[in-house]
Amino acid sequence: MSQALQHQTGDGVPAAPAPVAGRDRRGARWRGRVATWVVKLAGVLVTLSALELASRTGALPRQWFPPVTEMYAELAGLVVGLPLWVEVGRTLGGWAAGLLLATVLAVPAGMLLGASALAFRLVRVVIEFLRPVPSVALIPLAVLVLGTGLETKVFLVAFATFWPLLFQTIYGVQDVDPVATDTARSYGLGALARFGEVTLPSAAPYIATGLRIASAIALVLAVTAELVIGAPGLGQAIIVAQSGGAITLMYALIIATGLLGWALNAVFSAAERRLLHWHPAQRREAGL
Amino acid sequence: MTRRLAPVLLELLVPVAILVAFGLWSAQADSFYFPPLTEIAREFWNTWVFAGFRNDLLPSLGRLLAGYGASVVLGVLAGLVLGMVRIARTAAEPVIEFLRALPAPALIPFALLLFGTADSGKVFLIVLGTVWPILLNTIDGVRGVEQQQLDMAHSYRIPGYARLWRIVLPAAGPRIFAGMRTSLSIAIILMVVSEMVASRNGVGYFVLQSQRAFAIPEMWSGIVVLGVLGFTLNWLFLRFEDRFLFWHRGSKGLLSTDRR
Numbered sequence: 266m267s268q269a270l271q272h273q274t275g276d277g278v279p280a281a282p283a284p285v286a287g288r289d290r291r292g293a294r295w296r297g298r299v300a301t302w303v304v305k306l307a308g309v310l311v312t313l314s315a316l317e318l319a320s321r322t323g324a325l326p327r328q329w330f331p332p333v334t335e336m337y338a339e340l341a342g343l344v345v346g347l348p349l350w351v352e353v354g355r356t357l358g359g360w361a362a363g364l365l366l367a368t369v370l371a372v373p374a375g376m377l378l379g380a381s382a383l384a385f386r387l388v389r390v391v392i393e394f395l396r397p398v399p400s401v402a403l404i405p406l407a408v409l410v411l412g413t414g415l416e417t418k419v420f421l422v423a424f425a426t427f428w429p430l431l432f433q434t435i436y437g438v439q440d441v442d443p444v445a446t447d448t449a450r451s452y453g454l455g456a457l458a459r460f461g462e463v464t465l466p467s468a469a470p471y472i473a474t475g476l477r478i479a480s481a482i483a484l485v486l487a488v489t490a491e492l493v494i495g496a497p498g499l500g501q502a503i504i505v506a507q508s509g510g511a512i513t514l515m516y517a518l519i520i521a522t523g524l525l526g527w528a529l530n531a532v533f534s535a536a537e538r539r540l541l542h543w544h545p546a547q548r549r550e551a552g553l
Numbered sequence: 554m555t556r557r558l559a560p561v562l563l564e565l566l567v568p569v570a571i572l573v574a575f576g577l578w579s580a581q582a583d584s585f586y587f588p589p590l591t592e593i594a595r596e597f598w599n600t601w602v603f604a605g606f607r608n609d610l611l612p613s614l615g616r617l618l619a620g621y622g623a624s625v626v627l628g629v630l631a632g633l634v635l636g637m638v639r640i641a642r643t644a645a646e647p648v649i650e651f652l653r654a655l656p657a658p659a660l661i662p663f664a665l666l667l668f669g670t671a672d673s674g675k676v677f678l679i680v681l682g683t684v685w686p687i688l689l690n691t692i693d694g695v696r697g698v699e700q701q702q703l704d705m706a707h708s709y710r711i712p713g714y715a716r717l718w719r720i721v722l723p724a725a726g727p728r729i730f731a732g733m734r735t736s737l738s739i740a741i742i743l744m745v746v747s748e749m750v751a752s753r754n755g756v757g758y759f760v761l762q763s764q765r766a767f768a769i770p771e772m773w774s775g776i777v778v779l780g781v782l783g784f785t786l787n788w789l790f791l792r793f794e795d796r797f798l799f800w801h802r803g804s805k806g807l808l809s810t811d812r813r
Contacts, residue, residue: 301643308644329666386560390568394780397787399741401757402779404749405764405772409586485656485742492658493749493761500659507662515662523655530654 331513339517352518353525356498359415359487360529363422364479371427372472375434380464385435392431400425401489408494418490418498425486426479433475437468470541477533484526499525588770593777596770601778605759610778613744613755616672620679621740628684628736629729632691633721642692649685657682657739658746665751675747682743683736690732694725730794737790741783756782 313333319325320332343349378385400421407417441464449459491500499522506515576590601610635642660681668674698721706716748757760775 304640304643305647309647311644312648386564387567390564391571394568394784397738397783398780399738399745399783401742401745401749402760402776402783405760406586406776409764409769409772481654485658488656489658489742489746492661493746503659503662507665512666519655519659519663522659523651526654526656527651530650 329512331516335513336516336520339513340520343514343517343521349518349521352497352499352502353521356484356487356491356500356522356525359418359422359490359496359498360480360483362415363419363487364426364476364483366419366423367426367430367479367483368476370423371430371475372434375431376438376464376468378431379435379438379468392428396428396432400486401493404490404493413494413496415496417494418487418496421490422483422486426483429478429482430472430475433471433478434468437471438464440471441467470537473533473537473541477530477537480529480533481526484529488522586769588773592770593773597774597777600771600774605778609754609756609759610782612672613748613757614782616675616747616755617679617740617744619672620676620743621683621737623676624680624683624687624736624740625733627680628687628732629691631684632688632725632729633695633717635688636692636695636725637721649688652681653685653689657743661747661750664747670751670753675744675752678747679740679743683740686735686739687729687732690728690735691725694728695721697728698724726798730798734787734790734794737786738783741779741786745779 316325316330316333320327320330378388403424404417404421407420411417411420445463445467446459449463454462487498488500490496491498491502492504495501495504499518503515503518503522506512506518572590579587580589580591635645657678660678664674664678664681668677702720702724703716706720711719744755745757745760748755749761752758756775756778760772760779763769763772763775
C-alpha cells in the first residue's frame with residue numbers, strides 16, 4: 266500500500282533515455298520535481314495552518330487541542346534533551362527484539378511450509394485459525410505470565426509480526442519460477458545449492474515486503490503495550506503526560522511517535538529499493 | 554469416500570492433536586494461569602451465552618462496525634478524488650504519509666480528551682486507524698485504471714458518473730478490497746485496545762477486568778471470544794469479497810490457496 270505514494274514521486278524509476286534535446290528534458294524534469302516539492306510543502310502548510318487557526322479561534326477547544334506551533338515548540342525542546350531519546354530507545358528496544366524473534370521463527374517456518382505441500386496442509390487449519398486472532402487479546406495473558414516489562418512487549422510484537430512474515434515467506438517460496446528450479450536441477454545443482462541460488466533470491470523481495478509491513482505492526486504493538494500495561498517507553502510517556510494534564514507535551518510526544526513510525530517506514534522502503542533493485546518490479550504485497 | 558475424506562482428515566490431524574494435548578496437559582497440570590480446557594469451556598458457556606453477548610459483545614461489535622463502515626466510505630470517496638486529481642494527491646501526500654505511519658493507539662489519549670469515554674471516541678479512533686490502508690489502496694487502484702478504457706468511454710460519450718461506476722470502481726475493486734481486509738484486522742485491534750484503556754463495557758474491557766480480578770477462566774473465555782470474533786469476521790469478509798470480485802478470482806493465482 267505504500268507503493269501508492271512512492272511511484273508518483275518518480276523515485277527509483279529509471280530515467281527515460283533522451284537522446285535529442287537531453288538538456289531540455291533534464292531541465293523540465295528538474296522543474297517538475299521542484300514543483301512537486303512546492304505542492305507538497307503547500308499541502309503541509311495548509312493543514313498545519315488550518316489546525317492552528319482552529320485552535321486559536323476556538324473551533325477546537327483550546328485546552329484540549331493547543332495550537333500546533335506550541336506543540337512543535339514543545340517537541341523542539343524535547344529533541345535537544347535526553348529523556349525523549351531514552352523513551353524512543355525503550356520503544357525501539359521492544360520493537361527490535363520482537364521483530365528479530367518473529368523473523369528468526371517465521372522465515373525458516375515459512376520456507377518449510379512453502380517448500381512442502383504436506384507440511385503446509387498439516388498446519389493450515391491451525392495457522393488459519395490463529396492468524397486472525399487479534400494480538401492485543403493476549404495482553405492480559407501476557408501480563409499474567411510475563412509481567413509488565415520488556416518481555417510482554419517483545420512477546421506481543423513477536424506474535425503480531427510473526428504472521429505477515431510467515432505468509433510473505435510462504436508466498437515467496439511458492440512463487441519461485443518452476444522453470445528456474447528445473448533449469449538449476451538439469452545443470453546438476455544439488456538441493457542446497459538450488460535453495461541458495463534460486464529459491465532464496467526469488468523469495469527475498471517477498472520477505473523484504475513482509476519485514477516492512479511487520480516493522481509498522483511492531484511499532485503499533487510496542488506502543489500499545491506501553492499504553493495499556495505501562496511498560497516504559499513512548500506510549501507510557503504519552504499516558505503519563507495526559508493524566509498529568511501536560512496536554513502540549515502529550516501532543517509533542519504523539520507527533521514524535523508518528524515521526525518515528527514515518528522514519529522506520531522510510532528506512533525499510535529505502536533498504537528494500539536498494540537491496541532489491543535487481544528484482545523485476547513485482548514486489549506485490551500478498552494478503553496481510 | 555475415503556479418497557475424499559483423507560485430505561480433510563490430514564488437515565484436521567494437527568489441530569485436533571494440539572487441542573487434545575492441551576486438554577490433557579491442562580487437566581492434570583493444576584496451573585493457575587492455564588486452567589483445564591473443560592473449565593474454560595464451561596465458563597465460556599456461562600458467561601457468553603446471552604448475558605455476555607448482550608452486555609459486552611454487542612457494544613463492541615456496534616463500535617467496530619460503525620468505525621469500520623465510516624472508514625470504508627471515507628477512504629473510498631477520498632481515494633477516488635485523490636486518485637483522479639493529481640495536484641490534490643501530491644499536496645496531501647506528506648500529511649497522509651505521516652498519519653498512516655502514526656501508530657493509532659498513540660491517539661487514544663487524544664480521543665479521550667476530545668470525546669471522553671463515550672462510544673464516539675472509540676469510533677473516532679477506529680476511523681483514524683483504519684482509513685489509511687483503504688485510502689491508499691483506492692488511490693493506487695484508481696491510478697491503475699487503463700487509460701484506453703477511459704478514452705474509449707469518453708469517445709462513446711458515456712457520462713462521468715457511469716464511467717466512475719462502471720469502469721473506475723470495478724477496476725479499483727481488488728485494491729480497495731485488499732485495503733479493506735488490512736483495515737478490518739486493524740479495526741478489531743483498535744476496538745479491543747480502546748476498550749481496555751477507557752470503557753465500561755466491551756470484550757476488551759471484560760478480558761482486562763477479569764485478569765485484574767484474577768478470574769482466569771473468565772479471562773480465557775474472553776480471549777476465546779476475541780479469537781472467534783477475529784476468525785469469523787475475516788471469514789465473512791472473504792465470502793463478501795468473493796461475491797463482489799468473483800470475476801477477478803482467476804487472476805489471483807497463488808493467493809487463492811489460503812482462501813476457501
